[in-house]
Structures are given as C-alpha cells and as structure tokens.
Amino acid sequence: MQKESAIREPLILGHKTYKDITDDVVGPIVGPASLGWKILITISSIIAIYGIGSILYLISTGIGVWGLNKTVGWAWDITNFVWWVGIGHAGTLISAVLLLFRQKWRMAINRSAEAMTIFAVIMAAVFPGIHMGRIWLAYYVFPLPNQFGSLWVNFNSPLLWDVFAISTYFSVSLVFWYVGLIPDFATIRDRVTKPFAKKMYGIMSFGWSGRAKHWNRFEELSLVLAGIATPLVFSVHSIVSMDFATSVIPGWHTTIFPPYFVSGAVFSGFAMVQTLLLVMRKAYKLEDYIHVKHVEYMNIVIIVTGSIVGVAYLTELFISWYSGVEYESYAFINRFSGPYKAAYWTMMTCNVISPQLFWFKKIRRSLVATFILSIVVNIGMWFERYVIIVTSLHRDYLPSSWGEFIPTATDVGIFIGTLGIFLTLFLAFTRFFPVLALNELKTILKSSGESYKNEQVK
Amino acid sequence: MKKVFHVMYDDDEKLLVAARELVSKGIHVNEVYSPFPIHGIDPVIGIKRTRLAITSFMYAMSGLSLAVFFMWYTMISDWPMNIGGKPSFSLLENLPAFIPVSFEFSVFCAAHGMVITYLLRNGTLPGMPATNPDPRTTDDKFVMEITTDTNSMNAQDLESEIKKTDVFELSIKDVKES
Numbered sequence: 001m002q003k004e005s006a007i008r009e010p011l012i013l014g015h016k017t018y019k020d021i022t023d024d025v026v027g028p029i030v031g032p033a034s035l036g037w038k039i040l041i042t043i044s045s046i047i048a049i050y051g052i053g054s055i056l057y058l059i060s061t062g063i064g065v066w067g068l069n070k071t072v073g074w075a076w077d078i079t080n081f082v083w084w085v086g087i088g089h090a091g092t093l094i095s096a097v098l099l100l101f102r103q104k105w106r107m108a109i110n111r112s113a114e115a116m117t118i119f120a121v122i123m124a125a126v127f128p129g130i131h132m133g134r135i136w137l138a139y140y141v142f143p144l145p146n147q148f149g150s151l152w153v154n155f156n157s158p159l160l161w162d163v164f165a166i167s168t169y170f171s172v173s174l175v176f177w178y179v180g181l182i183p184d185f186a187t188i189r190d191r192v193t194k195p196f197a198k199k200m201y202g203i204m205s206f207g208w209s210g211r212a213k214h215w216n217r218f219e220e221l222s223l224v225l226a227g228i229a230t231p232l233v234f235s236v237h238s239i240v241s242m243d244f245a246t247s248v249i250p251g252w253h254t255t256i257f258p259p260y261f262v263s264g265a266v267f268s269g270f271a272m273v274q275t276l277l278l279v280m281r282k283a284y285k286l287e288d289y290i291h292v293k294h295v296e297y298m299n300i301v302i303i304v305t306g307s308i309v310g311v312a313y314l315t316e317l318f319i320s321w322y323s324g325v326e327y328e329s330y331a332f333i334n335r336f337s338g339p340y341k342a343a344y345w346t347m348m349t350c351n352v353i354s355p356q357l358f359w360f361k362k363i364r365r366s367l368v369a370t371f372i373l374s375i376v377v378n379i380g381m382w383f384e385r386y387v388i389i390v391t392s393l394h395r396d397y398l399p400s401s402w403g404e405f406i407p408t409a410t411d412v413g414i415f416i417g418t419l420g421i422f423l424t425l426f427l428a429f430t431r432f433f434p435v436l437a438l439n440e441l442k443t444i445l446k447s448s449g450e451s452y453k454n455e456q457v458k
Numbered sequence: 459m460k461k462v463f464h465v466m467y468d469d470d471e472k473l474l475v476a477a478r479e480l481v482s483k484g485i486h487v488n489e490v491y492s493p494f495p496i497h498g499i500d501p502v503i504g505i506k507r508t509r510l511a512i513t514s515f516m517y518a519m520s521g522l523s524l525a526v527f528f529m530w531y532t533m534i535s536d537w538p539m540n541i542g543g544k545p546s547f548s549l550l551e552n553l554p555a556f557i558p559v560s561f562e563f564s565v566f567c568a569a570h571g572m573v574i575t576y577l578l579r580n581g582t583l584p585g586m587p588a589t590n591p592d593p594r595t596t597d598d599k600f601v602m603e604i605t606t607d608t609n610s611m612n613a614q615d616l617e618s619e620i621k622k623t624d625v626f627e628l629s630i631k632d633v634k635e636s
Contacts, residue, residue, distance in 0.1 A: 017598065018493065018597070018598035019597060019598040022493075022597045022598065143528070143532060151537060151539070152532035152533065152536065152537055153532070154533075154539070154541055155529045155532065155533050155552075155555065155556060155559055156533070156541055156544060156546070156552065156555040157541075158558075160559070161558040161559055161562070164558070164559045164562040164563065164566075165558065165562050167566075168562040168563070168565055168566040171566065171569075171570065172565060172566065172569040172570075175569060175570065175573045176569070179573060179576070182582065183493075183494075183596070186588065186590075186596045187493065187596040187597060189588065189596075190588070190590075190593035190594075190595075190596045190597065191593070191596075191597065202585075202587075202588065203584055203585050204584075205588070206577065206582035206583055206584055206585075206586055207581070207582050207583070207585075207586025207587050207588050207589065208582050208588070208596075209491060209588055209589040209590035209595075210491045210492050210493060210494075210590055210595055210596055211489055211490070211491060211589075212489065212490040212491075212492070212496070212499055212500065212503060212505055213505050213508075214580050214582070215492065215494070215495035215496075216495070216500050216505055216507070216508055217508045217510055217576055217579065217580060218495065218576075219495055220507075220508045220510050220511055221510055221572060221573070221576050223511075224510065224511050224514050224568075224572060225569060225572070225573075228514070228518070228565050228568050228569055229565075229569070231561070231565070232562075232565050235558065235561060235562065239558055242558075439493055439494040439596075440494065442493060442494045442598075443494050443495065443497075
C-alpha cells in the first residue's frame with residue numbers, strides 16, 4: 001500500500017468506509033430526481049431546442065443568416081469552435097496527464113471532467129460542420145475514394161489535420177472514459193432494484209465482475225491509454241492553432257500559437273470544470289470528495305496556465321513590433337486601439353489580470369471567489385478567440401475591403417443553443433452516471449482518507 | 459462433484475494476508491473478485507503481467523504505416539497536386555506536413571485496438587451476464603474462489619484451513635463437474 005505524508009490534507013474527508021463511497025455516489029442515481037435537477041434540465045432543454053431550431057434555420061437558409069461577410073469570413077462560428085475545443089481539454093488532461101504524474105486528487109474530478117470534455121467536443125464539432133454550409137456533403141472532409149469527386153483530400157492542409165485530430169481526440173476520450181465507467185456501472189447494476197434500470201446498467205457494465213486478471217489488464221490499459229492520450233491532448237489544440245498559424249494573415253501567422261493555444265485551452269478547461277463542479281458537489285452532496293483542497297489544486301493549474309497565456313499575449317505584441325513588419329505591427333496596434341478594442345481589453349482583464357488574484361491563498365481557497373473567477377475566465381477565453389479571429393480578418397491589405405462583423409440573432413442563438421445542449425447532456429450525465437470514479441476512489445481511501453490519516457499521526 | 463468455496467473478506471488487506479497464507483500451504487486460489495484492484499494480489503495467486511501494452515504498440519505501428527502509406531498514395535502517387543505553390547513530389551519532401559495525421563492515426567489505432575483487445579480478452583462485451591458470485595463484491599466485499607478440483611486437499615481440510623483466516627462469510631456449493 002502506498003503511504004502519503006501525514007501532514008498533507010486528506011483527499012477524502014469524513015470517516016468514510018468503502019461502503020460509504022458507494023452509497024454517496026450511487027445513492028442519487030438510485031433515488032428520485034431532485035426538483036432542482038428537473039428545473040435546470042427543463043430550462044437547459046428549452047435553450048437547447050432554441051439552438052437546434054437556429055441550426056436548422058441556418059442549414060435550410062444558408063450561412064448568409066450569420067453576420068459573416070466577404071472580409072470577415074470566420075467569426076462567431078470558429079470562435080465558438082475553438083472555445084469549445086479548448087474547454088474540452090481539461091478532462092483528458094486531468095485523467096491522462098495527472099495519472100502519469102500520479103496526482104491522486106484527480107480521482108475525485110476526472111469522471112465529470114471527462115464527461116464535460118466529451119460533450120464540449122461534440123459542441124465544438126457542430127460549428128465546422130454547419131459552417132460548411134452544405135452539411136449533407138460533410139463526408140467530403142474524409143479521404144474517400146474518387147467516385148465521390150475527382151480529387152483526394154489535401155493532407156498538407158491544417159484543416160484536414162484538424163479533422164483527424166478532433167475525431168481521434170473525441171473517440172479516444174470517449175473510450176478512455178467508458179473503460180473507466182464499466183466497473184462503476186457494475187457497482188450500480190448490483191445495487192439498483194428496478195428491473196428496467198438493472199437491465200440497462202447490466203448491458204452498460206458489459207458483464208464486469210471484478211476478476212483479478214481483469215483488474216490487472218484494466219490498470220495496464222489505463223496507464224497505456226494515459227500515456228498515449230497525453231501527447232494527444234497537446235497535439236489537438238496545437239493543430240487547431242495551426243489552422244491560423246500556417247496562414248499568411250497578419251495576427252495569425254505566429255509561431256507562438258501552438259503552446260499558447262494549448263495553455264489557453266487548459267486554462268479555460270479547468271475554469272469550466274470549476275464552474276460545473278462547484279455546483280455539482282453541492283447538489284449531490286459530494287463536499288467530502290471534492291473539497292477546498294481540490295479546488296485549490298485546480299486554481300493553481302489555472303494560475304500557471306493563465307500566466308503562460310499572459311506571457312504569450314505580451315510576446316505577441318513585442319514580436320509584432322520587433323519583427324519590423326508593418327502589417328504585423330498594424331494588426332496588433334489595431335487590436336488594442338481599433339474598433340474591437342473593447343473585446344481586446346475584456347480579454348486582457350479576464351485572462352491576464354483576474355487569475356492573478358489566485359496568488360492570494362484566501363481567494364484561491366474561497367469557493368465563491370473561485371466560482372466567479374471561473375466564469376470570468378471563460379468569458380475572457382471566448383473573447384480571446386474572437387479577438388484573434390475577427391480583428392485579424394477585418395482589416396485586409398486592401399483598405400477597400402475593410403469591413404466589420406456584427407453578429408445576427410442566429411449567431412447568438414446557435415451559441416446560446418450549444419450552451420443549452422451542453423448543459424442538458426451534462427445534467428443527464430449527473431443523473432444517470434456515477435459522477436465520481438467511485439471504485440478508483442476506494443483505492444486511495446486508506447492512503448488519503450481522513451480517518452486513516454489520523455491513525456498515521458498517532 | 460466438486461465443491462466451490464466462496465470465501466468473503468471485508469477488507470482488501472485481510473484477503474491479501476489470507477491469500478498469502480493459503481498459497482503458502484499449497485492451496486490454489488482460482489479467482490479473486492474485488493470492487494477495485496488489490497495491489498499485490500497478482501503474484502500471490504499466480505497472475506502474470508498482461509501483454510496488452512505490447513499489442514497497443516503493434517496497433518500503433520500498423521496505424522503509422524497505414525497512414526504514411528495512404529498519404530503517399532493519395533498525395534504523391536495517385537493524384538499529385540500543386541497547392542499554393544507547395545507541390546507534392548516525394549514522400550521525403552512532404553513528410554513534415556504528414557506528421558500530424560501520422561501521429562493522430564497511430565494514436566487512434568493504438569487506443570481503439572487496445573481497448574477492443576481488452577474487451578475481447580476479458581469477455582466483457584455489451585449485454586454479457588455478470589459472473590461475480592455475490593453482488594457485494596462490486597461494493598465493499600472481497601471474494602476468493604477456491605475449488606476442490608484444482609486442489610489436492612480434500613474438502614474438510616480445505617474448509618478448516620480457510621476458516622483459520624480472517625473470514626467474513628463462507629459459502630460452500632456443490633457443483634457438477636462439466
């Protein structure tokens with residue numbers, strides 16, 4: 001058994017037994033749905049339906065119903081895409097990178113963070129899909145044989161790399177998540193009494209019985225999947241950034257983009273995890289498992305990645321001046337003093353200044369402050385993508401084609417709609433799925449549980 | 459007729475200690491059912507390290523070669539194109555642009571191949587029936603399965619040896635040998 005320093009804060013508070021962990025996690029699934037859950041899912045489904053309606057309107061009418069024009073050909077659509085992909089980075093980072101670094105605190109948050117990842121990536125995939133205009137021809141992005149057209153796809157293009165990166169990331173995250181869920185579904189299967197639920201969890205648990213050999217394989221599988229998912233996490237947002245960086249648009253053509261985008265993604269992903277988990281832990285009474293120490297650890301990740309993002313912003317500004325390229329320097333001067341300066345300064349405040357507040361231990365360990373700041377960070381990260389995309393496009397080399405982007409109701413409706421779909425999926429997940437990796441948590445009970453720790457001190 | 463002993467413990471460490479004791483007396487433990495992996499049980503009951511990681515490497519290599527071959531075929535052999543002044547003449551010249559897709563596809567094959575192998579080898583597939591002897595083994599109990607047919611000891615001796623360990627519950631069943 002692994003030992004942990006006795007003075008380190010326990011990861012599982014309260015004097016829990018193995019059975020308590022099962023009861024705390026499975027209890028809400030077996031019991032009836034709470035009123036709050038019903039209200040929330042009704043609201044989010046209404047928003048989701050509005051979003052789906054907006055998407056259908058867009059598809060049936062054409063992307064002219066967005067505010068896009070000849071100059072600004074990418075705006076909210078790609079902003080939302082990059083924003084959602086970024087949010088989708090925390091889950092696999094938590095379960096893969098933190099597994100490799102043997103960070104035990106990940107076990108309380110990895111399950112729901114991964115669920116969030118999967119739903120966020122689904123939302124992200126919506127945007128390039130509908131941005132194609134004719135979504136029924138979406139299969140053209142895959143390398144299909146020539147009967148479908150005269151040409152193969154272009155493997156030199158970052159847009160195609162993105163197709164591979166996003167689909168690999170989505171499917172690998174999904175199986176990684178599901179493999180971890182199988183033993184927990186088995187726990188639920190053996191505890192529910194309603195025949196229909198028992199049947200459903202029986203199917204979903206794949207007949208898992210917890211044999212020693214199966215656990216042996218399970219642990220090897222988790223480790224190897226974590227090993228290959230780690231570079232995957234970093235590659236996905238690097239490739240997303242190359243959509244911009246390999247172009248010749250001033251403001252996009254920047255070699256700093258891959259690391260800058262990856263840290264921005266982790267930054268926004270952790271912020272979204274905080275927003276969701278701070279509510280979830282209260283609603284499902286999981287305060288003993290996801291407590292202040294977990295929140296503090298995540299805030300430390302936020303401050304590190306937020307500072308990297310801040311340094312990247314300043315580096316960009318410096319290099320645009322230092323390069324001596326007038327178009328490049330104009331792009332950045334225009335960013336902070338042009339028509340979109342409000343967006344730029346919102347981004348700067350939310351992403352560079354506000355996370356620095358976490359240097360104060362009081363703020364870092366305050367749940368209310370964390371909740372507010374996590375939303376501020378998410379707003380800031382949305383504006384970051386908006387600033388990068390729109391300010392770089394709206395000033396062309398030819399002043400005659402200078403333009404501006406004004407979002408339409410459809411732009412707004414689809415964005416809000418994806419938030420609704422995302423929340424609906426996440427709420428459904430919290431109702432029917434084990435929100436904590438309960439069987440994994442049992443393995444750290446004896447090294448990091450409160451009652452066992454007190455014994456060590458004696 | 460064989461007798462099947464399902465020996466239940468209420469703690470993972472108790473089971474580990476008991477398993478060590480019984481194995482040292484020459485008793486063969488067929489199977490252990492637990493709600494989470496018990497570290498250190500594998501060598502005691504004679505489970506070898508899995509070779510899953512090797513299969514994952516093989517899947518990754520197949521994915522890599524497949525991706526590189528496919529990109530060479532489409533971009534260089536079948537239909538070479540000059541895109542934005544970046545012509546496709548040879549694999550070596552184009553290789554830097556092929557790195558992202560090669561990497562992604564290797565990961566794709568490694569992860570999915572390994573998971574499919576894992577599920578097939580375990581026999582855990584959608585709709586399979588659960589085989590754990592007691593529903594509590596997915597909660598907080600730990601069960602060791604010992605049978606008379608894999609042990610030279612007779613049933614009475616086995617039972618008395620098992621009872622010497624810190625048992626929580628013991629169930630003995632007669633099963634027809636197939």
